[in-house]
Amino acid sequence: MGTALIYDDEMTNYKLLWVDSICNIEVPERLTVCYEALMRTGLADRCVSIPVREATDADILLVHSEEYLEAVKKTPYMTLAELMEFTLQYGDVYFHPNIYHCAKLAAGAALQLVDSVMTGAVRTGMALVRPPGHHSMRSAANGFCVFNNVAIAARYARQKYGLERVLIVDWDIHHGQGVQYCFEDDPSVLYFSWHRYEHQKFWPNLRESDYDTVGKEKGAGFNINVPWNRVGMRNSDYLSVFFHILLPVAYEFCPDLVLVCAGFDSAIGDPEGEMCASPDIFAHLTHLLMNLAGGKLCAVLEGGYNLTSLPQSVCQTVQTLLGDPAPPLGSLEGPCRSALESLHCVRSAHKPYWSCLKYAADLPASESSSKHDKLAEETKDKAEKETVKEEKVWPEPQKRVCPPVRAALILPDNVTCPAGCQRFSSTEGLDPATISKLREKFSKDGENNSSLTTLPSLVALVDKMENHEIYSGLALVQDVSMAMTCTVQHAAALFQRKTLLVQFSGNISDKPIGKYHVPVCLKKGCGDVSGFMHAVLSLLLPLGYEYDPNLVLLVRMPGCGIWDSVWQQLTGLLQGLAQGHTLILMQEEEKPCFVPTVSCLLGNAAPSLASLCAPLPEDTEEVEKLRYHLQTDWKLLQTTVSDLH
Ligand SMILES: CC(O)(O)NCCCCN
Numbered sequence: 123m124g125t126a127l128i129y130d131d132e133m134t135n136y137k138l139l140w141v142d143s144i145c146n147i148e149v150p151e152r153l154t155v156c157y158e159a160l161m162r163t164g165l166a167d168r169c170v171s172i173p174v175r176e177a178t179d180a181d182i183l184l185v186h187s188e189e190y191l192e193a194v195k196k197t198p199y200m201t202l203a204e205l206m207e208f209t210l211q212y213g214d215v216y217f218h219p220n221i222y223h224c225a226k227l228a229a230g231a232a233l234q235l236v237d238s239v240m241t242g243a244v245r246t247g248m249a250l251v252r253p254p255g256h257h258s259m260r261s262a263a264n265g266f267c268v269f270n271n272v273a274i275a276a277r278y279a280r281q282k283y284g285l286e287r288v289l290i291v292d293w294d295i296h297h298g299q300g301v302q303y304c305f306e307d308d309p310s311v312l313y314f315s316w317h318r319y320e321h322q323k324f325w326p327n328l329r330e331s332d333y334d335t336v337g338k339e340k341g342a343g344f345n346i347n348v349p350w351n352r353v354g355m356r357n358s359d360y361l362s363v364f365f366h367i368l369l370p371v372a373y374e375f376c377p378d379l380v381l382v383c384a385g386f387d388s389a390i391g392d393p394e395g396e397m398c399a400s401p402d403i404f405a406h407l408t409h410l411l412m413n414l415a416g417g418k419l420c421a422v423l424e425g426g427y428n429l430t431s432l433p434q435s436v437c438q439t440v441q442t443l444l445g446d447p448a449p450p451l452g453s454l455e456g457p458c459r460s461a462l463e464s465l466h467c468v469r470s471a472h473k474p475y476w477s478c479l480k481y482a483a484d485l486p487a488s489e490s491s492s493k494h495d496k497l498a499e500e501t502k503d504k505a506e507k508e509t510v511k512e513e514k515v516w517p518e519p520q521k522r523v524c525p526p527v528r529a530a531l532i533l534p535d536n537v538t539c540p541a542g543c544q545r546f547s548s549t550e551g552l553d554p555a556t557i558s559k560l561r562e563k564f565s566k567d568g569e570n571n572s573s574l575t576t577l578p579s580l581v582a583l584v585d586k587m588e589n590h591e592i593y594s595g596l597a598l599v600q601d602v603s604m605a606m607t608c609t610v611q612h613a614a615a616l617f618q619r620k621t622l623l624v625q626f627s628g629n630i631s632d633k634p635i636g637k638y639h640v641p642v643c644l645k646k647g648c649g650d651v652s653g654f655m656h657a658v659l660s661l662l663l664p665l666g667y668e669y670d671p672n673l674v675l676l677v678r679m680p681g682c683g684i685w686d687s688v689w690q691q692l693t694g695l696l697q698g699l700a701q702g703h704t705l706i707l708m709q710e711e712e713k714p715c716f717v718p719t720v721s722c723l724l725g726n727a728a729p730s731l732a733s734l735c736a737p738l739p740e741d742t743e744e745v746e747k748l749r750y751h752l753q754t755d756w757k758l759l760q761t762t763v764s765d766l767h
Pocket residue numbers: 144214254255256257265266267294295296297325385387424425426
């Protein structure tokens with residue numbers, strides 16, 4: 123299924139009409155540079171273009187009050203002086219005779235996106251809109267926002283499609299307090315936001331933007347605030363929060379739909395965020411959310427004020443929605459101390475509400491309230507001394523080209539090759555010496571068992587992945603451990619190759635734990651979905667991202683007992699690594715589950731898991747023990763400040 127792109131240049135037809143040094147960054151060019159970039163790169167043509175529509179009064183009243191709507195309705199007829207007067211009652215926002223019209227289009231665009239995803243016309247999509255929405259409240263415009271586009275979309279989706287659970291991920295660098303207020307007592311909408319906070323010294327300076335605001339009454343636990351108390355956060359800081367807070371909670375919440383407040387002022391170069399995450403991080407943030415809710419993901423533009431990193435980030439997001447391989451992120455160095463403090467505080471604040479955080483560490487002693495206020499005082503003094511904003515530079519994101527063959531399969535002759543895949547058996551390009559060497563190395567006691575015949579094809583397949591002719595592969599073989607040994611040895615022999623080998627077997631590994639050997643023994647083996655997903659999200663993914671392999675080898679030993687649904691989630695998630703070069707080895711008898719596996723290799727979303735229950739205590743302790751043991755080597759495994767040595 124396709125990816126929707128919703129945009130209309132009518133939303134560029136309003137702008138600031140007077141001098142205002144706060145609002146002057148919210149310019150029409152924000153939309154035009156994004157749309158032009160999507161056109162120039164050919165990404166727009168690959169999307170399904172869905173027209174905008176005006177949100178109706180009923181749509182807007184899902185979130186806003188009648189008096190507010192009536193007041194905004196008067197703005198098209200106001201003189202300049204009246205517009206300025208009208209604006210004064212709100213914070214950090216401006217009005218224009220045409221902004222009401224554009225605000226209806228922005229909200230309507232989000233609703234069109236929800237409709238096209240929920241009706242199955244497309245699987246995912248992005249709405250390029252302005253004015254943004256996540257600061258606007260029931261009866262107030264705020265922070266360049268007039269109507270709360272995403273909050274309206276969430277209410278609309280729940281009402282029209284009877285959804286039980288909606289996840290809102292707000293990666294804009296500002297706290298969407300309007301969204302928080304809207305759903306803070308509502309357990310059916312989980313709102314996650316990270317935001318520049320600097321101990322309340324950054325706009326909108328709200329005490330309730332801190333990590334200890336977790337939601338009210340029935341909504342307790344369903345509001346997650348991650349404050350960034352320093353600027354300069356990088357890719358590792360963002361990924362740590364996804365691996366150790368958002369993803370475990372999101373999988374436990376098990377949403378029917380994912381809405382993203384896609385603000386890109388969290389990217390490097392933005393004057394508001396002053397962060398250092400590269401535009402291609404949004405390819406990974408998007409990818410990591412795409413296997414939730416059966417892939418139903420709607421991204422709606424919020425902020426983003428650097429006219430270079432904004433379009434780059436938008437293109438990275440759309441290209442991932444289209445299924446192109448995620449770019450390599452280069453060396454990740456682990457979260458900085460301040461990010462680790464925030465991570466630690468958020469996990470401990472939400473410990474009572476989420477079983478995946480049941481074993482999270484308690485609040486660090488330093489977070490006692492007196493320390494909290496003192497720190498706020500200190501930071502205020504520092505923040506008041508106007509710091510000069512240095513000009514940031516960053517490399518143009520790397521071109522992401524999808525290899526001509528999306529999935530190559532090595533199959534026994536009697537197994538049909540599913541549509542969209544290519545049967546692979548050629549050993550062309552392999553010199554005979556290699557083939558005979560494989561034979562003598564792997565043939566046991568002379569018998570010429572047929573699994574020998576697949577080895578040269580496997581070697582040839584790895585070579586074609588190496589030079590990006592093939593995206594991913596799968597082999598149904600007779601002897602999976604021989605195939606594994608051969609593949610690992612060959613891949614290791616290739617220049618500069620790092621192979622992440624993930625092996626699923628029923629029996630316990632005897633080799634000791636090491637930096638490059640991590641046996642995870644779960645009490646019920648791969649059969650326990652929540653224990654398994656816990657290990658994948660908080661151990662395997664961080665390890666894999668930090669290792670940054672060129673190849674991911676997934677080996678399913680016979681009788682490992684892994685559930686197909688979990689196997690598909692894993693296959694989907696791991697395609698964020700190695701530019702999607704995933705090679706799967708399975709025993710021939712496992713034929714029944716190879717078609718759903720192939721579906722994930724083809725970029726289709728994995729089916730949603732059921733809501734995860736608590737992992738077994740033994741399994742959580744096993745994962746925590748491994749994490750603790752390995753985090754000196756692998757910094758992305760850290761989750762508490764005490765982890766810093
Ligand atoms: C949409 C948004 O979050 O980027 N708006 C930021 C407003 C900043 C006002 N100082």
